[in-house]
Amino acid sequence: MARLNDQRLVTVSIMLATVMQVLDTTIANVALPHMQGSLSASTDQITWVLTSYIVAAAIMTPTVGFMASRLGRRRLFLWSVAGFTVASGLCGLSASLDQMVMFRILQGVFGAALVPLSQSVLLDAYPVEKHGQAMAIWGMGVMVGPILGPTLGGWLTEWYSWRWVFYINLPFGLLAFAGIWLSVSETETRKVRFDVMGFAYLGLAIGAFQLMLDRGEQVQWFESFEIQLEAVLALLGLYLFVVHSLTRKDPFIDPALFKDRNFVTGLVFIFVVGIILLATMALLPPFLQQWKDYPAVTTGLVLAPRGLGSMFSMMLVGRLMRTRLDPRVLVITGLLFITFSLHEMAGFTLEVSRNTLIWTGVLQGLGLGLVFVPASALTYATLNPSLRTEGASLFSLSRNLGSSVGISIMTAMLSRNLWINQQQLGEHLQLGPWLSQGLPMKEMVGSVPAAVYQTLLSQAAEISYMNDFRLLMWINMAAIPLVFLLRHQRRV
Numbered sequence: 001m002a003r004l005n006d007q008r009l010v011t012v013s014i015m016l017a018t019v020m021q022v023l024d025t026t027i028a029n030v031a032l033p034h035m036q037g038s039l040s041a042s043t044d045q046i047t048w049v050l051t052s053y054i055v056a057a058a059i060m061t062p063t064v065g066f067m068a069s070r071l072g073r074r075r076l077f078l079w080s081v082a083g084f085t086v087a088s089g090l091c092g093l094s095a096s097l098d099q100m101v102m103f104r105i106l107q108g109v110f111g112a113a114l115v116p117l118s119q120s121v122l123l124d125a126y127p128v129e130k131h132g133q134a135m136a137i138w139g140m141g142v143m144v145g146p147i148l149g150p151t152l153g154g155w156l157t158e159w160y161s162w163r164w165v166f167y168i169n170l171p172f173g174l175l176a177f178a179g180i181w182l183s184v185s186e187t188e189t190r191k192v193r194f195d196v197m198g199f200a201y202l203g204l205a206i207g208a209f210q211l212m213l214d215r216g217e218q219v220q221w222f223e224s225f226e227i228q229l230e231a232v233l234a235l236l237g238l239y240l241f242v243v244h245s246l247t248r249k250d251p252f253i254d255p256a257l258f259k260d261r262n263f264v265t266g267l268v269f270i271f272v273v274g275i276i277l278l279a280t281m282a283l284l285p286p287f288l289q290q291w292k293d294y295p296a297v298t299t300g301l302v303l304a305p306r307g308l309g310s311m312f313s314m315m316l317v318g319r320l321m322r323t324r325l326d327p328r329v330l331v332i333t334g335l336l337f338i339t340f341s342l343h344e345m346a347g348f349t350l351e352v353s354r355n356t357l358i359w360t361g362v363l364q365g366l367g368l369g370l371v372f373v374p375a376s377a378l379t380y381a382t383l384n385p386s387l388r389t390e391g392a393s394l395f396s397l398s399r400n401l402g403s404s405v406g407i408s409i410m411t412a413m414l415s416r417n418l419w420i421n422q423q424q425l426g427e428h429l430q431l432g433p434w435l436s437q438g439l440p441m442k443e444m445v446g447s448v449p450a451a452v453y454q455t456l457l458s459q460a461a462e463i464s465y466m467n468d469f470r471l472l473m474w475i476n477m478a479a480i481p482l483v484f485l486l487r488h489q490r491r492v
Contacts, residue, residue, distance in 0.1 A: 010125045011137055013179025014118040017081050018141035020172045021114040024053065024088075024107065027153035031162035038162070041097045047218065052101045054404070055210045056108025059203045061397040062253065064113045065390025066192060068120075073389060074186040077117045078177060083110030085173025092166035116392035121184060123380060123388055135376040136318030139369065140311055155300070198244055198252030205237030209401070213408040221412065256384065257391055265485040266379025267398045272479040273371060274402025276338060276472055279410045280345075280364065281306075283468055288357075291350055291461050305358050309365025310372075317373040327374030331483050334370025335476060337363055342473035346466050350458055378486040410468050417467055421460035 028035075028049060036046040068076050087106040094100040119138055126134040156164040212230035221227055245251040258264055284303060288294040294302065313334075321327055341364035344356070376395075383391055 007125055009179055009183040010121065013176050013183060014121055015137065015141050016172050016176035016179065017077070017114045018118045018138065020169050020176065021084065021111045022141060023149045023152070024111065024169070027149040027156075027165050027168075028053075031153055031157045031165045034157055034162040035100070039094070039097045039100060045097055047214075048097070048101050049104055051211065051214045053104040053108040053111075054214060054400075055207050056105045057112045058108075058206045058210045058397065058400060058404075060109050060112035061116065061393050061400070062202055062206075063199060064116045064393035065254070065387075066194060066252070067113065068117065068187070068389045069190045069192045070194075072186045072189045073117060073121065074180070074184045076113055077121070077180050077184060080110050080113040080117065081173055081177045081180060084114065085169060085177070088166045088169035088173065092163040113393075115396045116389065119376075119392040119395070120389040124385070130322065131377050131380070133318040133322065136314040136321075136369075136373045139314050139372045139376060193250055195244075195248065195250065195252035198241060198248065201237050201241035201244055202252060203237075205234050205241060206397075206401075208233035208237060210404060213404045216408055217411050217415065253394070254387060254390055257387055257394065260383050262382045262486055263379055263391055265482055266375060267394060269375055269479060269482045269486075270379070270395060270399045271402035271405075272475060272482070273368070273375070274399040275406030275409075276342075276476050277368060277399075277406075278403040279406030279472060280342075280469075282407045283410055283414065283465060287348075287461075287465050291458060291465075292352075302354060302357050303361060306361035306365040309362040310369040311365075313366040313369025314373055317370060321374060321377065326488050327378055328483050328486060328488055330370050330374045331378075331486075332480060334367040334372075335480050335483070337367030337370065338476050339367075339473055341367065342469055342476060346470040346473060348462075348465060348469065350462050375486075378488065382487060406472075410472070413471065414464050414468055417464035418460055421463045422457065425456050425460055 035041070035049060039046070064076075071079070084107060087103050087110055090103040091100060091107065094103060118141075119135075122134040122138050123131060152168075153165050156162075156168060208230045212227055212234060215230070216224075216227050219226055222231070241252075245253065245255070281303070285299055288299045288302065317330060320330065341360045344360045344363075348356075379395060380388060380391065
């Protein structure tokens with residue numbers, strides 16, 4: 001019974017830390033307009049509140065394996081939770097944009113280790129036959145957190161203040177710290193040499209790539225010298241990292257990781273899942289608020305069932321994976337659920353009902369839960385336990401990069417298609433002369449009926465969103481063949 005209680009405390013403590021970190025990837029988004037006024041920042045400047053956190057976390061994620069070896073996993077976990085909690089409080093107290101960006105960077109630095117460490121600690125806390133259950137618990141926090149983040153952030157901002165978006169982390173951080181202190185055992189430390197150049201090259205590649213993805217839409221992508229420079233730096237950093245790793249005896253990332261077929265396949269697979277996970281959530285809120293005139297609270301309520309669907313399927317999968325059922329069957333079933341939901345979303349018009357929005361969201365949530373849990377377990381099924389922490393950091397990095405790529409591609413396509421569709425529809429309505437002049441709405445009233453112009457914009461947006469959802473459907477289907485590369489260790 002004592003062991004069971006310890007296992008429960010480990011699970012609760014780790015989930016608190018996990019949810020706290022993943023919530024911060026999306027919870028601040030809806031509060032940006034309120035921060036902008038308080039911090040006297042421009043529209044372009046305030047986006048650094050998001051960018052600074054994402055880039056710092058991305059750069060520091062690959063270092064988790066090294067730091068856990070040198071400091072011990074428990075000690076690193078405690079320092080990370082404490083640092084993230086303190087940085088959250090400082091973000092809430094920020095009086096200027098400079099302070100906010102600096103403290104968000106600290107949040108990213110300390111928060112980078114939380115998700116990889118939580119995954120590796122949970123895998124060690126549960127026996128092999130319960131790894132599916134462990135990944136189901138972990139997956140709830142990782143996947144439901146980003147989905148519920150905007151809803152919680154909007155509620156806190158509306159009823160309290162944008163500062164509570166950060167203050168909410170304080171009680172969770174304290175509870176997580178206490179629980180980890182009491183329940184998580186320390187691992188052996190090893191004197192591993194830090195590959196400074198390997199880290200520098202990889203950090204340059206990841207940082208430049210994240211900046212390119214995050215800033216591209218704001219500065220017209222490759223028409224901007226900034227994006228061109230970031231693309232060159234990302235490719236240069238990646239090239240130097242690969243060459244350096246192949247010529248060094250003890251490279252920054254252990255080459256043994258890439259000899260495991262399941263792990264390498266899992267990295268590619270979770271990259272694709274990352275695209276679907278957050279790209280959909282990046283498209284739906286503006287679709288509902290801007291084009292269907294849903295208030296923020298209603299939008300949050302309509303999207304919330306998606307998270308409930310994920311939670312239900314993850315609890316179900318945790319039980320199914322303790323049977324003799326091949327987990328690859330669950331993954332493929334989940335991918336088919338997601339494919340069908342995206343197929344339905346590719347037919348969304350501006351007259352789509354709330355019931356349709358909800359049931360397609362629930363279906364997609366069910367599919368994501370069926371995919372994420374067994375895919376995570378299969379990724380580590382044949383990996384040496386000594387490589388789990390380093391492997392978990394790369395797994396988290398791959399998922400986050402996939403999310404960044406997905407959001408950037410879908411947002412860029414949406415803007416481009418919106419403009420193209422507007423021109424094409426305008427030609428059919430013989431509104432070309434007005435549209436080509438780029439006249440604002442107020443100047444078009446009188447020469448072209450405002451209602452007609454608004455209808456044209458709505459129809460252009462409708463087609464653009466359909467195209468994005470259809471592309472996501474094809475990307476999701478492209479992941480199905482990868483499932484057959486994952487080996488399943490059958491129980492005897």
